[in-house]
Amino acid sequence: MYQYNDFDTAFLAQRNKQFRAQVERRIAGNLTEDEFKPLRLMNGLYLQLHAYMLRVAIPYGTLNSAQMDTLALLAEKWDKGYGHFTTRQNIQYNWPKLSDVPDMLDALAKVGMHAIQTSGNTIRNVTADHFAGAAADELEDPRPVAELIRQWSTDHPEFQFMGRKFKIAVGAAQKDRAVLKAHDLAVRIVQNDAGEIGYEILVGGGLGRTPMIGKVINEFVAREDLLAYIEAVVSVWNQIGRRDNKYKARIKITVHEHGLDDIRARVAERFAQIRPTFTGADQKLFADIKAHFAAPDFRKAPTVEFETAYNANPLFRSWVDTNLSGHRAEGYAIVTVSIKKHGETPGDATAEQMRTLAELARKYGHDELRISHEQNVILPHVHKSDLTAVYTALREAELHTANIGLVSDIIACPGMDYCALATARSIPVAQQIATRFDELKLEHDIGHLQIKISGCINACGHHHVGHIGILGLDRAGVENYQITLGGDATETAAIGERAGPGFAYDEIVPAIERLVNGYLELREGPQETFLESYRRLGLAPFKAYLYPEAQANAA
Secondary structure, eight states: OOOOOHHHHHHHHHHHHHHHHHHHHHHTTSSOHHHHHHHHHTTTEEEOSSSEEEEEOOGGGEEOHHHHHHHHHHHHHHSSSEEEEOTTSOEEESOOOGGGHHHHHHHHHTTTOOOTTSSSSSBOOOEEOTTTTTBTTBSSOSHHHHHHHHHHHTTOTTSSSOSSOBOEEEEOBSSOOSOGGGSSEEEEEEEOTTSOEEEEEEEOOBOTTSOBOOEEEEEEEEGGGHHHHHHHHHHHHHHHSOOSOGGGOSHHHHHHHHOHHHHHHHHHHHHHHHGGGOOSHHHHHHHHHHHTTOOOOOOOOOOHHHHHHHHHOHHHHHHHHHHEEEBSSTTEEEEEEOSOOTTSOTTEEEHHHHHHHHHHHHHHSTTOEEEOTTSOEEEEEEEGGGHHHHHHHHHHTTOOOOOTTSTTOOEEOOGGGTOSSOSSOOHHHHHHHHHHHHHHTOHHHHOSOOEEEESSTTOTTOGGGSSEEEEEEEETTEEEEEEEEOOBOSTTOBOOEEOSSOEETTTHHHHHHHHHHHHHHHSSSTTSOHHHHHHHHOHHHHHHHHOHHHHHHHO
16 A cells, blocks of 8 residues: 655645644634634534534545554544545544544655545545455455545645535546545556557536536546646636535536536647646656556465354354455455444444554554445455454454345444434434334345435435435424335446435334335335346335335325
8 A cells, every 4th residue: 555755644744733723723712613613624523513524535335443443543543533534535523622633634744644634625635435445356456546536635735625526536447446436536457459448537416406427528538638637627627517506516517517628628728838848857756656556565374264264153154254355366365344243333433442553453454444335444465264263352352244246234323323414313314214124034035235324315325325215304394204216326327216205203213124124025026126127127016115115195
């Protein structure tokens, strides 16, 4: 993974020193909250319902053990003992005191971390496939590209105060695990007919009030042209994107209003203007960056102990079958650690759990961890001979829940428990759904099913692309939950279809239970997933299970 050099270290030290002075001025009353707001947002500090919230960047979801230990330190020393992993591969601390934030940032800087551009109308934390560098189906590790974009975009003078935020994701695998088509701009590493590696560029994706699927603006951009082309895209949008309405200021609206062909032509013109200014320094930098992402020294060892435990221990077997994925190196597995114990807050990890994960990475995982947009933690490189030891340690830390990809592996935003923008609760709904299906003991029979919950129209919980999406709204002061069906966050991305009228808070869990039980009756055998059934049958039969009274009245 990338290691900060002297320039990076000095840059962070100067930024943190500057912000410490700004915090001191705010506490002393020399800055009003309105004056302080743009300064704190540039450093990842929000003002939420009850307290400040610090959002720390985890670029492309990659951490080492020292960094995870530091995240635990922040939770324990300056917060309430836990942190919240987000759908942007970040971590949030919901209870810091303003006076402590500079010390938190200094602690992060010691291990090469920061909170820069995790907020504000700028280019946000660059995300990537959480199996990067380990997946068997990737063309190459996408993280060097993500790091190149991160360095180019950090404090870019043209893109610090744009009309709205801008989100970029990078992937290189056959399967999209980075929700590429829901980003303002996505980079997909591809190979052309001549065998050359380049980049397919998508633009105009996004969720929120107006969900849209990203479109291909360029099928193949050469390696040496990537940054110039991305800069051309962002520059064009920054110039012609709407500023009269913040809800229409995202690039998806610009693409929709102008048309993809018009945007493509404008980008081509701008690209021709700025390309000569990219004189190759970015390619030298890219070569240096790639050296930081060399594959670990994978080892060979017998796997008899693993095979014996797999056959003898049904709990271990269930965890292996559910939480492990294939690795590109023989004898290795990718371990996804669920941060979704039934009844707990999705994405919340205690300081003790973070330290457990750090120790497992040091001892068994080549000192690497990943954070997924699904709010889980990945040990990307674990040899099968170590899996029984890893599982035992996870059990002791209550991190052994075998539910990855199942109905209780729910994505949920913080909702009205924390967020000043939320209009309904998300966390309690997620907890109740997970608990109910654990009681029913149906999860493994149901199979792959993604439920995603947002507490407001901003869609931080990605509800639009959930197989079952739940959107919490305020209806005359009462929480009301809309359900969408058929969403998809993968390479076959789709926006879910609204099922009908919303449900009250005390009705939403029974409605989901009826819906899932209906799916079990409708599917053509246990191998047909919920999404496959929905695509085969359409909305109508599922709607009948959601609204049985309406069905009875119609009859």
